[in-house]
Amino acid sequence: MTEQYRLGLAHLLHKEYALAANAFGDVVKETPRDPQAWSHYGTALTHLGRAAEAELALSKAVALAPRNGEAWFHLGVARALREEWPDAASAYRHAVALEPGDLVAWHRLGVALAESGDEAGASTAFERALVLSRDVPASSPSSSEPAPELPRANDHAEVGGDREGAREAKSWLDLALSLLALGDQDEAVAAYERAFTLDPERAARSLFRPMLRLLTAVGEEGEAGTEAGAGPNGPSRPGAVRPPARPEVS
Secondary structure, X not given: OOHHHHHHHXXXXXXXXXXXXXXXXXXXXXXXXXXXXXXXXXXXXXXXXXXXXXXXXXXXXXXXXXXXXXXXXXXXXXXXXOOOHHHHHHXXXXXXXXXXXXXXXXXXXXXXXXXXOOHHHHHHHHHHHHHHHHOOOOOOOOOOOOOOOOOOOOOOOEOOEOOHHHOOHHHHHHHHHHHHHHOOHHHHHHHXXXXXXXXXXXXXXXXXXXXXXXXXXXXXXXXXXXXXXXXXXXXXXXXXXXXXXXXXXX
């Protein structure tokens, strides 16, 4: 590992993305067959919103090392920034195939599929992310320091960076709306509350609460109607509409 490579890594860890891009730009000129250098270079460019350059760099990274899940992940981010949703979904599929426990990649895959019009695929991806979110272990004290993780770029970030609290809120809101559409209202509320914790302003602006109130009102009217028209054998469509257990969320 050269001094310039180490310098680039240090800049990435400290979220100094312009400096990291400069450092890894020099590294790939010297060692153009180094897939990890291309991956880090593309990651830094993605954080800067330089999506076209990032896509070229990350395409080189995965061509040199097709089993680099992090490079596939950031290739998906770069494509999503350009709204190349089917291609972004393809990259995220590679990422989750290589790292099936990657919660964030499943979220991003769901977003890309939803934007591509594949609602069924998006729901599957979001549900997988929800399952993984329940399985995240609580942090436990350890005698050894964990290795520092490089920050990941956000496919819904504005050019130049994103706000810390909003990093995953968009994905959780997408999941909440998808679950609401499927009728899984309790799970939808849980996903919305996670989004609200991350970014209250974005969550409050979303359509989730108006949609939930509408569905709740429709459900209550439907149940009242079926009860009023029930014959001696009871309601004709028992349980056809199930109102949520927690219709109000803060």
